[in-house]
Amino acid sequence: MLKTTISPIFSSFTCKPKTSRLIFQAFSKVVLQDTPPSARRNASTNLTTLHQGPPTSAYVHLPFCRKRCHYCDFPILALGTSSSSLTSPSNVYEEGKEDDPRITNYVNLLVREIKATRTDFDTNPNLETVFFGGGTPSLVPPKLVSLILETLSLNFGLSPDTEISMEMDPGTFDGQKLKELMKLGVNRVSLGVQAFQDELLKACGRAHGVSQVYEAIEFVKECGVENWSMDLISSLPHQTLEMWEESLRLAIESQPNHVSVYDLQVEQGTKFGNLYTPGQSPLPSETQSAEFYKTASSMLRGAGYEHYEVSSYSKDGFKCKHNLIYWKNKPFYAFGLGSASYVGGLRFSRPRRLKEYTNYVADLENGAANWCGNGDVDLKDVATDIVMLSFRTSKGLELKEFGEAFGTKLVKSICKVYEPYVESGHIVCLDDMRSEVMSDEFKTLVANDEVKIEDHVRYLKLKDPDGFLLSNELISLAFGVVAP
Numbered sequence: 001m002l003k004t005t006i007s008p009i010f011s012s013f014t015c016k017p018k019t020s021r022l023i024f025q026a027f028s029k030v031v032l033q034d035t036p037p038s039a040r041r042n043a044s045t046n047l048t049t050l051h052q053g054p055p056t057s058a059y060v061h062l063p064f065c066r067k068r069c070h071y072c073d074f075p076i077l078a079l080g081t082s083s084s085s086l087t088s089p090s091n092v093y094e095e096g097k098e099d100d101p102r103i104t105n106y107v108n109l110l111v112r113e114i115k116a117t118r119t120d121f122d123t124n125p126n127l128e129t130v131f132f133g134g135g136t137p138s139l140v141p142p143k144l145v146s147l148i149l150e151t152l153s154l155n156f157g158l159s160p161d162t163e164i165s166m167e168m169d170p171g172t173f174d175g176q177k178l179k180e181l182m183k184l185g186v187n188r189v190s191l192g193v194q195a196f197q198d199e200l201l202k203a204c205g206r207a208h209g210v211s212q213v214y215e216a217i218e219f220v221k222e223c224g225v226e227n228w229s230m231d232l233i234s235s236l237p238h239q240t241l242e243m244w245e246e247s248l249r250l251a252i253e254s255q256p257n258h259v260s261v262y263d264l265q266v267e268q269g270t271k272f273g274n275l276y277t278p279g280q281s282p283l284p285s286e287t288q289s290a291e292f293y294k295t296a297s298s299m300l301r302g303a304g305y306e307h308y309e310v311s312s313y314s315k316d317g318f319k320c321k322h323n324l325i326y327w328k329n330k331p332f333y334a335f336g337l338g339s340a341s342y343v344g345g346l347r348f349s350r351p352r353r354l355k356e357y358t359n360y361v362a363d364l365e366n367g368a369a370n371w372c373g374n375g376d377v378d379l380k381d382v383a384t385d386i387v388m389l390s391f392r393t394s395k396g397l398e399l400k401e402f403g404e405a406f407g408t409k410l411v412k413s414i415c416k417v418y419e420p421y422v423e424s425g426h427i428v429c430l431d432d433m434r435s436e437v438m439s440d441e442f443k444t445l446v447a448n449d450e451v452k453i454e455d456h457v458r459y460l461k462l463k464d465p466d467g468f469l470l471s472n473e474l475i476s477l478a479f480g481v482v483a484p
Contacts, residue, residue, distance in 0.1 A: 396461025
């Protein structure tokens, strides 16, 4: 069954959703065999060269939290409730208030990293997306956020319409602070609600309650944030289907433009990892978790949200542009503790501990840190990334481009292994007009060795929600074809 969580899709990705780490570990060890020589010679196709271009997106990790949540395995710095950066919800931001030196020192270190980041690209286009993730970025004073944005602008440039997203938690900002951030260019808010039940929030170790959730939603609306998202988590300890339906209903009533729904994955080393075993009470069974996922898909799509990625729903025109960079396998910068970039074909993760990260920045300044690839990659890595990422999206795997890059023989083999799942309805086939190709026609195409399937079937996509629930299994089948 599909398991997503609030960790990255890859260990090297810095966005929230992910699939099983075991899947990616198997994925990264795949060997692309019997690839036609023409595919290797014609490496100028779009899919095989996306990684070579200069990034137009940057992830910035701001690791500060009031305390560590019980499910969290992110690299964070817990400030505690006595920090000078923390105040009551009614008085979260005060102009001129002394900043926590731990935040100031970290931001100065982060700025050093940005300044020391140099590339050899012929052109360096302006950044089109910036994502402040954490941690709880809304704990950082606006003047320090301004310093980061100014540094990004000086080093890489910012487009006039750059999407600048910030993760914000209830109880860490008020209207005044949000207005200050908006003046700096923050134009997309990702609100970490997680649940609408106080007992669940408390059980997760969250630092906010439901009253602060409603207060934060009001701040967002009063300040006129046009593009905002809400995060929810399912499969929490003691969570019932009725609780989950209530959270979804209240989220819909709050009218965010975007909703991200994550299924809890219990990580080793966390408090939940020490207390609970997946699939055993008080955690839901896999059958119950599947029901949570189906309920979210039904309720959110019924409310007019497009289920455009396995964990993501949006109103028309409000897909997260930054996360689309990940799903399209495009390059991106990353800065900060534990963050991971994808530049020049190299996925590079920065140290998760502050001391080691400080040393990394010093090495970067001295030219001794190898964070950027030279553009040379093994096609097997590109192919496997594309399969995995494409099946996370409602668009699916585009067979024509995939065949041009990696060979029609591989397309045929993938289609053969998926034939039973097309027949069962877990995988949907679409033509150029995105009209469905029926399973009988697909079966005929697969059986005919004289036919290029990609000339008749343009896309393979997972059915929502049943196909998404089998995504790990279905992606594994593709890996087995790529590396028999």
